[in-house]
Amino acid sequence: MAAGAETFSLREVLVAFTACVSEQREVRVDPYLAGWKGLVRFLNCLGTIFSFISKDAVTKIEIIENYRNSDQREKYLTVQSMVEYELANGLVDLQQRSKHPNSGCRTFLRLHRALHWLQMFLEGLRTGEDNSKTSVICSETYNASLANYHPWIIRKAAGVAFCALPTRNTFLETMNVGTAEEAVTMLGDALPYICEVYKITEELYAQHKLLDLP
Template identity: 25%
Template sequence: MDDDGVDKPLRKISAAFKELSVAVSSDGDGDVDVEVAPFSRACSLVSPLFGCLGIAFKFAEMDYVAKVDDLSEASKSIVTLQALLNHDVEENSVKRAGSHSRNLLRVKRGLDMVRVLFEQILVSDGNSLRDPASKAYAEVFAPYHGWAIRKAVAAGMYALPTKAQLLKKLNEDEASAKTYMEDYVVTSAPLIKYVDKLFLSRELGIDW
């Protein structure tokens, strides 16, 4: 809760990702260790956003929450994201269903979807979220989903809240929401690239 006793998820997300982005950008070579615990904490703050988007993103909310919970559990025994990936490489379990590495890749996609959604909301006029949400889904999730899920999501887009309804759920006005959305777009980008780099530098790929 914030000082006025009202839950304001966007503010919490903005603050958490600013902290993480400082860690990522503090090393010019990008050879930096991001800790699993603060990463999973920041990711958990994003979870309510999927819930606010309604039935179209129900699949994403359930999947994302479960995988963030797994990373949070992993943080009790694994300190950094690099160590987490190295552990799975050694165990030959990176691409195994339920592995921490696989879950990290799925969580990263959730962060990326929200980044694209916010980008699209910031440049769109009007009160409808259908176009921003459709573009975010098409760019980040659709390539990995079968026909049935894509069809269900397309149908769910008609039940999205309006932008005004979303801001009301998030307890923000247009001006404050714009600030925090811009913050997230800027601070999440280097973190998303960092996670991609962890996989790509080990020649594991990111499209699976």
Template identity: 25%
Template sequence: MAESGSDKTLHQIAYAFKDLANTLSNSNSAELDVAPFSRACSFISPLFGFLGFAFKFAEKDYVAKVNDLAEASKSIQTLNSLIDHDVQANSVRNAGSHTRNLLRVRRGLDMVRVLFQQMIVTEGNSLRDPASKAYEQTLAPYHGWAIRKAVSAGMYVIPTQEQLMNKLNDDVASAKVQMQIYVSASEAVIQYIDKLFVSRNLGIDW
């Protein structure tokens, strides 16, 4: 279970995803339930808002998709069965389908993973380079010119690392520990999601 005694955003993110990764490591046939997955993803939502204008669009889109998965968890237990439900209904690629929303959430998780990786290894107080690299690697390939331009403009007013830590109620040393936990745990979760898509010949680039 996730550790208690702290309501810090990064702590919640790190240990929620560590719990998910532990579930997957317990068995080769382990499955992720939609409810704890969507709950873990919801802890990331404030982070997009804290990053300012550059990720405002991402925050709105991500939150909507996570909310959809949370609603789906009331009637669908696992991510595996969630995708199967859409496959059977021939609605996988339909706008608003649970599977399509899962893929969008997966990209958000990956963006945060790369952002944290870059923040851990980048010296200085600026977040522009880490955030730019994270966006370019994970989200930019799926966005049109207008969104990419808006994000680029937003990078010039992105908070500094110090400002972000203040919003997160954390300090750099503690934050980097939590970030590394998320980086490691989220890799396992993202790989699991990718396998669900690839095993059904759905791909992940749409």
């Protein structure tokens, strides 16, 4: 386990996702990115074999952070305001990547798809047997979700990396929220919030026909 693992706590990550949904049922961008940053820290603790994954996630987080630090920062406060602003101003490539290859909408969609995997993976961990293999939970949930959007070479590399994952109980303890049982309870408390964030975003993207953005 690389340095930094001891400072990671899944609690902070999950708290960030619980803060995402506003009273108006909008998804706030800042806590969403904070949640992903925490996940990336955790991923980095699992070893350098996962670097190609965390680098891609960091690139996407930074693209959206840059919008949040730009003159248009208010437009990127929530996913709803981002979609409205970018669509109204022709800032999204709808057919193929050309003028706006890194729009907020297409970049957020990549994280949104990864959130679907995360939701299924955490549920698999939560409900798995004590001695089940994290690598199996990870590859099954990946194949059922994100893999559908990845070329063969990425799927292959991801499959190799998954083999380096520790057993379920060691994995749960690495989350630094107490015993494996306590981590399971925490996952059960937090998962409905992640599901809600996913559901709201999915509905929004479907409504605007943005689910296949190139």
